[in-house]
Amino acid sequence: xxxxxxxxxxxxxxxxxxxxxxxxxxxxxxxxxxxxxxxxxxxxxxxxxxxxxxxxxxxxxxxxxxxxxxxxxxxxxxxxxxxxxxxxxxxxxxxxxxxxxxxxxxxxxxxxxxxxxxxxxxxxxxxxx
Numbered sequence: 001x002x003x004x005x006x007x008x009x010x011x012x013x014x015x016x017x018x019x020x021x022x023x024x025x026x027x028x029x030x031x032x033x034x035x036x037x038x039x040x041x042x043x044x045x046x047x048x049x050x051x052x053x054x055x056x057x058x059x060x061x062x063x064x065x066x067x068x069x070x071x072x073x074x075x076x077x078x079x080x081x082x083x084x085x086x087x088x089x090x091x092x093x094x095x096x097x098x099x100x101x102x103x104x105x106x107x108x109x110x111x112x113x114x115x116x117x118x119x120x121x122x123x124x125x126x127x128x129x
Contacts, residue, residue, distance in 0.1 A: 021076040040067050 040063075048059045109115060 025072050
């Protein structure tokens with residue numbers, strides 16, 4: 001699978017751009033991007049206070065569409081950069097990936113409350129002293 005993707009990336013640069021654009025489009029609908037919706041709504045409401053009727057509705061849709069297009073384009077460009085230069089960043093040994101995965105699992109378990117209450121201030125005080 002990886003060889004096929006690398007072959008596509010190396011031989012069809014336009015195809016990789018459209019792939020990055022598609023992934024950026026999907027990423028724009030991800031929950032981590034949805035936290036910007038209140039910012040978008042607040043900006044649209046604040047900027048269209050002077051307008052009335054149909055102009056207000058059109059402005060709000062145009063503003064939201066331009067915002068979404070900006071998110072899609074920025075994520076697409078970032079995806080294209082990662083796709084093109086990702087090989088340079090995958091030089092870590094297997095042990096680094098294993099440690100990172102164990103740390104991620106531990107953070108997830110902590111977020112779910114498996115470890116109970118942890119006194120973070122006591123840990124910080126030990127690290128400072």
